[in-house]
Amino acid sequence: MACTVVSLLSIFLLCITAAQGRKTRHLNNEWLTSYPVLNDIDGICKTMVETQGYTCEEHQVTTEDGYILNLQRIPAGRSGDKADKPAVLLQHGIFSDASTWLANSPDESLGFILADNGYDVWLANVRGTKYSSGHTSPNPTHTVYWDWSWDELASYDLPAFVQYVYHYTGQRLHYAGHSLGTLMALAALSQEQVLNMLRSAALLCPIAHMNQITSVPTKLAADTFIANDIYWLGISEFNPSGDPGSNFVHEICNTLKVNCENLITLVTGPNCCLNSSTTDTATEPTATKNLIHLSQMIRTGKIAKYDYGEQGKNMQHYGQAVPPVYDMTAIPNEFPLFLSYGGQDMLSDVNDVQVLLNDLQDHDSNKLVVLFKEEYAHLDFVRAINAKQMIYDPMIAFFNVN
Numbered sequence: 584m585a586c587t588v589v590s591l592l593s594i595f596l597l598c599i600t601a602a603q604g605r606k607t608r609h610l611n612n613e614w615l616t617s618y619p620v621l622n623d624i625d626g627i628c629k630t631m632v633e634t635q636g637y638t639c640e641e642h643q644v645t646t647e648d649g650y651i652l653n654l655q656r657i658p659a660g661r662s663g664d665k666a667d668k669p670a671v672l673l674q675h676g677i678f679s680d681a682s683t684w685l686a687n688s689p690d691e692s693l694g695f696i697l698a699d700n701g702y703d704v705w706l707a708n709v710r711g712t713k714y715s716s717g718h719t720s721p722n723p724t725h726t727v728y729w730d731w732s733w734d735e736l737a738s739y740d741l742p743a744f745v746q747y748v749y750h751y752t753g754q755r756l757h758y759a760g761h762s763l764g765t766l767m768a769l770a771a772l773s774q775e776q777v778l779n780m781l782r783s784a785a786l787l788c789p790i791a792h793m794n795q796i797t798s799v800p801t802k803l804a805a806d807t808f809i810a811n812d813i814y815w816l817g818i819s820e821f822n823p824s825g826d827p828g829s830n831f832v833h834e835i836c837n838t839l840k841v842n843c844e845n846l847i848t849l850v851t852g853p854n855c856c857l858n859s860s861t862t863d864t865a866t867e868p869t870a871t872k873n874l875i876h877l878s879q880m881i882r883t884g885k886i887a888k889y890d891y892g893e894q895g896k897n898m899q900h901y902g903q904a905v906p907p908v909y910d911m912t913a914i915p916n917e918f919p920l921f922l923s924y925g926g927q928d929m930l931s932d933v934n935d936v937q938v939l940l941n942d943l944q945d946h947d948s949n950k951l952v953v954l955f956k957e958e959y960a961h962l963d964f965v966r967a968i969n970a971k972q973m974i975y976d977p978m979i980a981f982f983n984v985n
């Protein structure tokens with residue numbers, strides 16, 4: 584990797600220049616009293632929801648640490664009938680955004696299916712994604728903007744979304760997350776942060792303990808990030824489809840002597856049921872610090888806050904030499920959980936999910952629904968053409984009684 588580091592530095596300078604064009608929007612923080620409803624001309628509402636014949640609203644919320652995030656709302660089903668059931672907040676995973684819940688046909692995509700079942704659907708987009716790239720400070724530097732990991736997604740973004748929907752609708756909501764969207768929820772729930780505003784949580788491909796993942800490229804990437812963490816932290820933003828992110832991805836493929844076109848399968852597992860004519864490979868960037876944090880979890884198997892690697896720095900951030908651990912057994916036993924995972928998933932692998940289920944062994948048995956699909960891999964849970972029958976119908980049955 585050493586020789587590529589030098590050539591990547593020049594690309595890094597280009598990245599800084601590009602990032603200075605990043606749009607910055609100002610907004611006051613009064614989500615309690617003002618509800619900005621935007622009409623974004625090229626946003627998710629206009630391009631993915633209204634085109635399917637659904638009404639859609641763009642909303643905006645500012646986190647306590649100044650990130651301006653967008654949410655989309657589908658307040659009625661295809662028939663035009665307004666939702667008569669509570670809100671559901673859908674939280675996407677890493678390298679993705681709200682479009683993940685809308686990508687298939689309305690009969691196959693969870694966002695539309697929930698709306699057609701009478702739920703008030705809210706789609707979250709975390710910091711750093713295309714539609715949530717604003718910040719309250721007029722010119723946040725690239726380095727400052729991207730200084731976060733999933734700790735901040737769990738402690739700022741998720742509470743901002745949940746509080747906004749809770750106050751807007753005036754009632755408690757359901758949560759559904761995929762992949763990193765499950766880790767955000769598990770971390771927040773273990774700290775009782777948003778519990779009183781939530782009815783239940785559905786976790787698709789739960790990410791918690793990660794040291795038994797079976798994806799070889801992901802393990803190699805994690806080792807590489809940890810070995811060169813100082814260099815990678817200097818990059819701040821990791822965009823897999825831009826430089827130097829794509830160079831990194833190609834290095835991984837070269838090292839493993841695999842065709843990069845097969846990388847999605849090697850990372851997520853052999854997805855059984857994707858629509859072969861949907862070749863959408865759009866990806867969103869994330870913070871390099873987030874990837875290093877996940878790499879630390881892959882190495883240790885622990886669910887802990889970001890490790891600064893030095894006792895002094897950890898002391899400074901946490902008041903203790905080692906990062907605090909998120910205690911999964913602290914999630915209240917009576918909180919309704921729906922947890923679904925797949926036998927072919929290489930990221931949310933069955934062995935690691937079993938460790939999470941062991942953490943939850945004291946959970947009230949009538950408040951924990953576990954749905955295992957042997958043939959499903961990581962992307963099937965959001966993109967399979969039969970996910971409605973396999974996963975979403977049982978999930979909606981769970982929401983209906985909680």
Ligand SMILES: *[C@@H]1O[C@H](CO)[C@@H](O)[C@H](O)[C@H]1NC(C)=O
Pocket residue numbers: 688691858859860861968
């Ligand atoms: C696959 O996607 C195409 C294009 O979006 C669509 O026309 C077709 O109905 C889909 N097939 C299935 C089985 O969902």
